[in-house]
Amino acid sequence: MDESEPLQKMRSQIPLRDPDELAMAIGWQPGEPHKTRRSRRAWRGFLPSSSTVPVVPARRLIIGAVVTAGLVTVAVVGPSLVPDGVGSATSYAGSAIDIRQEGGQWVARIKDPLADHERYTEAFSAVGLKVELQPRPVSPTLVGDLVLTQGEDGTTPAGTFAGGREPVNCKIGEEGCYLAVRVPVGFKGEVRAQLGRPAEPGERYQAAASATDKGEVLEGVELDDRTVAEVLEEVRKRDVQVVYQMVKSDPDPSTVNWIDGKKGGFHLSYEPIASDAVGSDWLVWAAEPQSDGVVRLGVTPHPLEPVAPTSTDGTPGS
Amino acid sequence: MGPPDVIRDERDDATLIAQSLDDPQYFGALFSRHAPSLHRYAARRLGSDLADDIVAETFHLAFWKREGYDLARCDALPWLWRIATNLIRRHYRSEVRLYRALVRTGVDPVLESHADMVAERVSTAAGTSHLAAALAGLRKGDRDVLLLTAWGELSYQQVADVLDIPVGTVRSRLNRARTKVRKVLGGVADGRE
Numbered sequence: 001m002d003e004s005e006p007l008q009k010m011r012s013q014i015p016l017r018d019p020d021e022l023a024m025a026i027g028w029q030p031g032e033p034h035k036t037r038r039s040r041r042a043w044r045g046f047l048p049s050s051s052t053v054p055v056v057p058a059r060r061l062i063i064g065a066v067v068t069a070g071l072v073t074v075a076v077v078g079p080s081l082v083p084d085g086v087g088s089a090t091s092y093a094g095s096a097i098d099i100r101q102e103g104g105q106w107v108a109r110i111k112d113p114l115a116d117h118e119r120y121t122e123a124f125s126a127v128g129l130k131v132e133l134q135p136r137p138v139s140p141t142l143v144g145d146l147v148l149t150q151g152e153d154g155t156t157p158a159g160t161f162a163g164g165r166e167p168v169n170c171k172i173g174e175e176g177c178y179l180a181v182r183v184p185v186g187f188k189g190e191v192r193a194q195l196g197r198p199a200e201p202g203e204r205y206q207a208a209a210s211a212t213d214k215g216e217v218l219e220g221v222e223l224d225d226r227t228v229a230e231v232l233e234e235v236r237k238r239d240v241q242v243v244y245q246m247v248k249s250d251p252d253p254s255t256v257n258w259i260d261g262k263k264g265g266f267h268l269s270y271e272p273i274a275s276d277a278v279g280s281d282w283l284v285w286a287a288e289p290q291s292d293g294v295v296r297l298g299v300t301p302h303p304l305e306p307v308a309p310t311s312t313d314g315t316p317g318s
Numbered sequence: 319m320g321p322p323d324v325i326r327d328e329r330d331d332a333t334l335i336a337q338s339l340d341d342p343q344y345f346g347a348l349f350s351r352h353a354p355s356l357h358r359y360a361a362r363r364l365g366s367d368l369a370d371d372i373v374a375e376t377f378h379l380a381f382w383k384r385e386g387y388d389l390a391r392c393d394a395l396p397w398l399w400r401i402a403t404n405l406i407r408r409h410y411r412s413e414v415r416l417y418r419a420l421v422r423t424g425v426d427p428v429l430e431s432h433a434d435m436v437a438e439r440v441s442t443a444a445g446t447s448h449l450a451a452a453l454a455g456l457r458k459g460d461r462d463v464l465l466l467t468a469w470g471e472l473s474y475q476q477v478a479d480v481l482d483i484p485v486g487t488v489r490s491r492l493n494r495a496r497t498k499v500r501k502v503l504g505g506v507a508d509g510r511e
Contacts (some may be wrong), residue, residue: 001448002494002500002503003452003464003468003499003503004468005445006445006446006448006449006503006509007464007469008466008468009445009446009469010426010446010449010450010469011358011469012430013359013364013426013428013429014358014361014429016354016355017353017354018351018354019350019351019354020350020375021398022353022354022357023346023349023350023353024370025370026370026373026374027374028349028353028373028374028377028378029346030338030342030343030344030345030346030349030381118414128376136390149477224409241501250494265354
């Protein structure tokens with residue numbers, strides 16, 4: 001009797017985990033000191049993990065956020081500081097950012113997300129915080145989200161850094177709608193945070209949700225198992241420009257870089273392809289917002305085969 | 319015209335490691351790329367609790383040793399799996415205990431931590447327990463080679479790099495392991511056990 005089948009059967013019962021979920025479950029992130037299992041458990045649900053880095057759709061990596069409508073201009077010539085009597089100010093108000101204490105937290109409201117990030121650094125510094133905020137152009141639903149929170153040496157800073165739109169779910173760009181970064185009062189370390197800001201016309205996103213997510217350009221469009229022609233029909237109803245990239249699957253099981261809960265694990269590579277080289281009967285793999293009004297369709301002439309199953313019920317093809 | 323790199327990364331491992339020297343977040347891409355398969359492999363051998371520790375420890379050690387990584391090696395898989403293999407070796411006894419428990423009870427203890435696998439557990443028995451018995455009886459080095467290929471899906475060359483042995487040795491160990499396992503499984507087929 002051949003040993004490979006029972007070996008495969010044993011292996012197939014172990015799921016291939018999503019890397020983000022795994023990183024969070026085991027409390028791993030770059031530079032984070034190894035913790036014991038016990039202390040790691042306490043971590044679950046805290047800051048998201050490891051990766052602002054590629055490989056996975058950025059939307060899964062994001063937690064909370066802060067940024068403003070950005071376009072609310074306040075005519076303040078110089079920042080105003082309210083001293084606390086011990087050297088640092090208790091609030092800061094400038095044309096780019098306001099920072100004040102509210103309920104045990106520093107709340108920073110960004111008024112101009114396109115300002116030189118040094119301006120934010122100066123503002124935080126004025127209230128005694130070492131926070132470096134770097135706005136990045138992102139697709140609409142990620143505006144205001146923190147896409148990276150990192151302390152010295154790449155570690156996660158202690159305390160909760162969070163954010164959200166104020167009021168909740170308001171529309172960025174409208175008066176009175178702010179995204180605010182919250183930093184615990186008493187935070188002594190250094191932290192670097194990247195946060196999503198609206199992109200300028202033609203500016204390429206550095207992080208994007210799926211184009212079909214609520215609030216993105218192809219909201220509600222069904223992609224699964226649909227052809228380019230079918231998807232284009234929907235796209236044409238919305239004033240959206242399309243670019244393509246070809247998605248290929250390499251049969252190299254050691255480097256899964258795309259995991260889909262239903263379809264399995266894939267090792268994918270991507271290359272740009274001209275629109276006239278794309279067949280209308282090709283399949284659409286994914287749609288990603290590229291810049292305002294431009295969506296990038298990942299397309300493939302044939303269905304992609306997973307290199308590893310994520311389900312627990314068998315190996316590929318079983 | 320590639321995708322923005324915050325969304326996806328097509329750089330090779332060595333490039334990511336080099337970039338992670340300046341920005342540790344790049345190491346997260348290496349985790350995303352290699353951790354799931356490594357975790358599955360470790361979980362199959364030692365159960366998911368120990369696998370959690372081994373994967374965390376592997377990437378922790380790798381992160382702190384990344385300055386010494388030979389950037390000429392584009393694929394970091396052998397490096398990461400070697401670290402993990404050394405960690406797994408500390409638990410050989412636990413591993414053998416798990417195989418023996420499976421043989422004794424017909425229930426795969428590794429799957430018990432997966433709540434969604436109750437149905438699987440019931441059907442585990444048949445060929446699996448004989449296989450487990452065979453695995454428990456293998457020499458450590460032979461078992462590593464067999465499981466790195468079968469459960470890790472590594473190539474002979476990758477196994478050679480992970481274990482730091484010649485490819486010829488990988489082949490001979492694999493032959494020996496397979497012969498032994500087949501003998502046990504063959505006995506089952508003949509009804510002899």
